Amino acid sequence: MEKIKTKRERVKFASDNVAGACPEVLDAILKANDGDRAPYGDDEISKNLQDKFSEIFEKKVIIFPTSSGTAANALALSTMTPSFGNIYCHKLSHINVDECGAPEFYTGGAKLVNLNGVNGKITAEELNKSISGKGVVHHTQPSSVSITQLCETGEAYELDEIKKISEIAHNHKLNMHMDGARFANALVSLDCSPAEMTWKSGIDVLSFGATKNGCLAAEAIIFFKPELVGNLPFLMKRAGHLLSKMSFVSAQLDAYITNEVWLRNAKHANAMGKKLSQGLNQHKNIELAYPTDANEIFVKIPKDIIDQLNSEGYTINDDEWDGKAVRLVTAWNTNLSDIETFLNFIK
Amino acid sequence: MEKIKTKRERVKFASDNVAGACPEVLDAILKANDGDRAPYGDDEISKNLQDKFSEIFEKKVIIFPTSSGTAANALALSTMTPSFGNIYCHKLSHINVDECGAPEFYTGGAKLVNLNGVNGKITAEELNKSISGKGVVHHTQPSSVSITQLCETGEAYELDEIKKISEIAHNHKLNMHMDGARFANALVSLDCSPAEMTWKSGIDVLSFGATKNGCLAAEAIIFFKPELVGNLPFLMKRAGHLLSKMSFVSAQLDAYITNEVWLRNAKHANAMGKKLSQGLNQHKNIELAYPTDANEIFVKIPKDIIDQLNSEGYTINDDEWDGKAVRLVTAWNTNLSDIETFLNFIK
Amino acid sequence: MEKIKTKRERVKFASDNVAGACPEVLDAILKANDGDRAPYGDDEISKNLQDKFSEIFEKKVIIFPTSSGTAANALALSTMTPSFGNIYCHKLSHINVDECGAPEFYTGGAKLVNLNGVNGKITAEELNKSISGKGVVHHTQPSSVSITQLCETGEAYELDEIKKISEIAHNHKLNMHMDGARFANALVSLDCSPAEMTWKSGIDVLSFGATKNGCLAAEAIIFFKPELVGNLPFLMKRAGHLLSKMSFVSAQLDAYITNEVWLRNAKHANAMGKKLSQGLNQHKNIELAYPTDANEIFVKIPKDIIDQLNSEGYTINDDEWDGKAVRLVTAWNTNLSDIETFLNFIK
Amino acid sequence: MEKIKTKRERVKFASDNVAGACPEVLDAILKANDGDRAPYGDDEISKNLQDKFSEIFEKKVIIFPTSSGTAANALALSTMTPSFGNIYCHKLSHINVDECGAPEFYTGGAKLVNLNGVNGKITAEELNKSISGKGVVHHTQPSSVSITQLCETGEAYELDEIKKISEIAHNHKLNMHMDGARFANALVSLDCSPAEMTWKSGIDVLSFGATKNGCLAAEAIIFFKPELVGNLPFLMKRAGHLLSKMSFVSAQLDAYITNEVWLRNAKHANAMGKKLSQGLNQHKNIELAYPTDANEIFVKIPKDIIDQLNSEGYTINDDEWDGKAVRLVTAWNTNLSDIETFLNFIK
Incomplete structure (x- = not known):
């Protein structure tokens, strides 16, 4: 399984404000x-x-x-x-x-x-x-x-x-x-x-x-x-x-x-959002908290999976975890491989 | 005599905030x-x-x-x-x-x-x-x-x-x-x-x-x-x-x-300021209002010369002209030719 | 039945800030x-x-x-x-x-x-x-x-x-x-x-x-x-x-x-509050919304009774009537007769 | 010479806000x-x-x-x-x-x-x-x-x-x-x-x-x-x-x-102001700093006289003494005797 190595990747999906400029x-x-x-x-x-x-x-x-x-x-x-x-x-x-x-x-x-x-x-x-x-x-x-x-x-x-x-x-x-x-x-x-x-x-x-x-x-x-x-x-x-x-x-x-440019960027981010949402939704212990209309995914993920993801370098906010949902966000620069890597961790 | 052509040059010396990034x-x-x-x-x-x-x-x-x-x-x-x-x-x-x-x-x-x-x-x-x-x-x-x-x-x-x-x-x-x-x-x-x-x-x-x-x-x-x-x-x-x-x-x-970088930029701007200051000071109808310590030059310039400069495309602020002084500012990107062009107009 | 005559009495029970100084x-x-x-x-x-x-x-x-x-x-x-x-x-x-x-x-x-x-x-x-x-x-x-x-x-x-x-x-x-x-x-x-x-x-x-x-x-x-x-x-x-x-x-x-002075005034106001509260509570169509601990009485009074009281000169606030309760307040200067007069109107 | 006895009188002339209500x-x-x-x-x-x-x-x-x-x-x-x-x-x-x-x-x-x-x-x-x-x-x-x-x-x-x-x-x-x-x-x-x-x-x-x-x-x-x-x-x-x-x-x-009432009060205060102003002006070491139009008197009083007045119970502000003037103010309740007492102290 691929290992998160650099600090940079750790913030992937934390928000769309972690992405740079196009x-x-x-x-x-x-x-x-x-x-x-x-x-x-x-x-x-x-x-x-x-x-x-x-x-x-x-x-x-x-x-x-x-x-x-x-x-x-x-x-x-x-x-x-x-x-x-x-x-x-x-x-x-x-x-x-x-x-x-x-x-x-x-x-x-x-x-x-x-x-x-x-x-x-x-x-x-x-x-x-x-x-x-x-x-x-x-x-x-x-x-x-x-x-x-x-x-x-x-x-x-x-x-x-x-x-x-x-x-x-x-x-x-x-x-x-x-x-x-x-x-x-x-x-x-x-x-x-x-x-x-x-x-x-x-x-x-x-x-x-x-x-x-x-x-x-x-x-x-x-x-x-x-x-x-x-x-x-x-x-x-x-x-x-x-x-x-x-x-x-x-x-x-x-x-x-x-x-x-703006529409193209948004279309891409939304498409990636849908991918991530669908991928997560297929996991038996993970449930969408709200519909994924665009590039923000709100999901209920068990605490142990969150801990595991964070140990791999992600920064999924424990504070926002209130038994309801955590938020993942795709951006104009999200790659399919980013999603696959993430989904692989929770399989 | 060289003619100011582009809008861009018109703001030269208006302030050092007209210059872009180095x-x-x-x-x-x-x-x-x-x-x-x-x-x-x-x-x-x-x-x-x-x-x-x-x-x-x-x-x-x-x-x-x-x-x-x-x-x-x-x-x-x-x-x-x-x-x-x-x-x-x-x-x-x-x-x-x-x-x-x-x-x-x-x-x-x-x-x-x-x-x-x-x-x-x-x-x-x-x-x-x-x-x-x-x-x-x-x-x-x-x-x-x-x-x-x-x-x-x-x-x-x-x-x-x-x-x-x-x-x-x-x-x-x-x-x-x-x-x-x-x-x-x-x-x-x-x-x-x-x-x-x-x-x-x-x-x-x-x-x-x-x-x-x-x-x-x-x-x-x-x-x-x-x-x-x-x-x-x-x-x-x-x-x-x-x-x-x-x-x-x-x-x-x-x-x-x-x-x-910052010191080099400032040294250049100051040197250009000194050049401009000295050039202006040699004009018999122009007088320095304050000593030129760095890249800001405060000079008393007769109204007709200001008008002429502005007709050539500069933007020397008439409002700031109170009988006391106008301000000219050099920047990290000021060229000797910028100064020469300017001084030529008031000869 | 006694008739409210002066504007002054109309604000009785509207709040304890309608009373003057002792x-x-x-x-x-x-x-x-x-x-x-x-x-x-x-x-x-x-x-x-x-x-x-x-x-x-x-x-x-x-x-x-x-x-x-x-x-x-x-x-x-x-x-x-x-x-x-x-x-x-x-x-x-x-x-x-x-x-x-x-x-x-x-x-x-x-x-x-x-x-x-x-x-x-x-x-x-x-x-x-x-x-x-x-x-x-x-x-x-x-x-x-x-x-x-x-x-x-x-x-x-x-x-x-x-x-x-x-x-x-x-x-x-x-x-x-x-x-x-x-x-x-x-x-x-x-x-x-x-x-x-x-x-x-x-x-x-x-x-x-x-x-x-x-x-x-x-x-x-x-x-x-x-x-x-x-x-x-x-x-x-x-x-x-x-x-x-x-x-x-x-x-x-x-x-x-x-x-x-302050304790005496408050004791009197509270006593009057209790009187008013008890009197209202005996009315079959009126119900206390909250316990009367002191000098504020919150009661559910039918709209027609409120209208009648206001037609007699009181200023019971219709706006505050939200199907829940109206507030009546006794003060250091409330008299027993003020309460009796009020209760008489709703008999 | 009459002696200032009560704390109350000490603030006389400090301002017209020391007077009570008429x-x-x-x-x-x-x-x-x-x-x-x-x-x-x-x-x-x-x-x-x-x-x-x-x-x-x-x-x-x-x-x-x-x-x-x-x-x-x-x-x-x-x-x-x-x-x-x-x-x-x-x-x-x-x-x-x-x-x-x-x-x-x-x-x-x-x-x-x-x-x-x-x-x-x-x-x-x-x-x-x-x-x-x-x-x-x-x-x-x-x-x-x-x-x-x-x-x-x-x-x-x-x-x-x-x-x-x-x-x-x-x-x-x-x-x-x-x-x-x-x-x-x-x-x-x-x-x-x-x-x-x-x-x-x-x-x-x-x-x-x-x-x-x-x-x-x-x-x-x-x-x-x-x-x-x-x-x-x-x-x-x-x-x-x-x-x-x-x-x-x-x-x-x-x-x-x-x-x-307001005009009567003001007329009296102004009249008292004029009296005090005239009285002070007759003193050889005291000089009016500004004309006395109404009930405020601004006078240059030597430091030793100020000290003496304050030792008698007045509260002439040393802080306001900047070599220019101190302020004295008469009010609706100023008596002629208040002025006479004050003037007597500086004779």
């Missing part, structure tokens, strides 16, 4: 390095992104490149939520449990109202029942809703699920945010257009993830309603997220959405 | 992209930085890579200054006028107490007179001092100037921060060691700039006193500045301080 | 007005409070008078919880639902982790299971626990319940806060000493309520551990809660705890 | 205590204030009673200034040096831009030159101007001074705030109407001081432009400044502006 993105960085460029996003690459993203989304959008997803989420939410506002989100959502309170920091103290949802998705019904207290001075005020696509259990919200949630949000005059950390993986899974998965389904502001799917450090906040931009440029600068050599972030995004 | 830094990024790596700084490149920087600074330091100088400054200051604290700084300092209130945001509302200084430097005497109100509940509390190296007029604080300021700060139990956006340029100018320019002169925390001098987007917060680190890891994550693929920021820093 | 408290204000006094709590009345409260609590305490309970809670919590901290509390707690996000504002964005509890009380078991993520940079950090005495359903935490919760909190190195908005009512109900209900049961910081039980506007933050005071004086001033004529707040507190 | 205000509190009242400002006394203040200001105003001047200032400024905004004010202004950073706290980190002014007043000219950077993302954004009436050297801004400053502010689209801690003293000094001193001269929002001039703890935020109210009710609640028994604050304000 060749097209690296090339774009090298090309952008051919001379001086105006700083702070005043360069041509950055400026052209507005049109390129507008074309992709079939609508005039306003985009702000950032270098981290947490920044994109928290900045986006801060344009939609006052300091005394409520952000409705799934209790397991990244913004609620994995950003060390970034939305609270950027909004100046907003409250993340936790919804139980079904699996990792919130439902329109629960959302509707949870919104209350509007206009009453004693209560924090309903302000925005955030959903994660892929959701926290690796499933993709269907278009009509997004639409129903957005409808409830808009009925109550709340704004809709989508944390699209795995936007491309969800898009490919649903086989729909970027427009359909966002503004046509009621999304107002999107955190467009690219880092996990082939960039080095590139995300974007995308506004489908220009009136929501508000003071974002100042808030972004003030947070230290307006990079001086912004052209290199923009160059990544440019390459990412050109020639379907 | 070859060694780009190579390091490519090399770091050779497989999966643990995220959030748990990779080997990031971990090894601790020792490498400790060696450079001849002391066990604790460093946190970041991707923007504003983030480095504001995060550093937030470990040294409570929400009700005073940060003493030059009235023209970057933290005071060019970061859209980042220190205020990160500290939760601290006050930047402006010192007039002499040229762009604060003085120990004025600092000493300005510190007051300690322990009185009505007053914001003296907490930290920040100096910029190179200072806001392009001059380098001499070692004994730093020492005197630090002594006053420490006498009052304030912490000393250095905004080292152009750390290498100052170091080369003073011809001293990194240790001498920092902790040996009383600096407690350093924003170590690398972006302007050859990186893409890489800075570091360096603590010379471990007890000052406080809650920085949480504050950094919460601000969206803990990048998932942090290894690529670390790789830049690694390459930057290896084989004296 | 005579002893008013007298103390008049007495304190006999000449000039040092401002900002430097007066003798304020200074003497430290000893008087220390005597009452059988321990050297440090107290800070404030003029609102929300301020007392939020300021207290801000000394125990960093901006990236978790405050564990009941989902119905006042700090979570009735202070418009004050704890978030004062802490700079902490997260209130909602516990379901049993009725209005949190349990040690659920608390223990909820505390996680300590030291992991991605997660907001467990920092403090807050319980409300009387709790949100009008019941008093028993001493051993408080002890168990405190033990869990302290095991995890969290600090224990008690929101004692109805501290005296709970104390009288449990028939124990102030010391027993607080520090002897593990409470570290107390919001000592006095306004509802006979003051005009007087509460106090009481520290049982001096090391937790931290920067409170600065935070309080900075929030506009250090009143210049603080002696008048202190005078209220002084009178309140002198000659058992 | 009889009319105390009476109003007693009257308001005649039964139950709706909480949180829903009572009749509070509601009626809107009309009463509108009448006094000859314009429909929106008022929010508060219990501290610092709260009034900071809350007012937070409606006019974003977190990345500039507040232009005198370097000696109370909001800048005596509120421990309250404006920074309430705005979420705004910058107080210090103007040197002439004596304690800012000038339109300096203000105009200081406003810059609008729309540039690197700079905090000009947002509001705050002047103090009486100003920090005890002088009253003349109407045309206010008008000129307001004109500059409004030309730049900034909002005008007046910190009227000694509003009545200034009004009486200028002998003009409340409308003239505020909105007719361009003031948009006023902190209406009443505590120093005869209330216990009562101030008001007064909006002359309803569109500026914004989210104030939520921000106020969130800060713990929406008192449950708000009627007692409102009752103070009601009594204060009824039957010219």
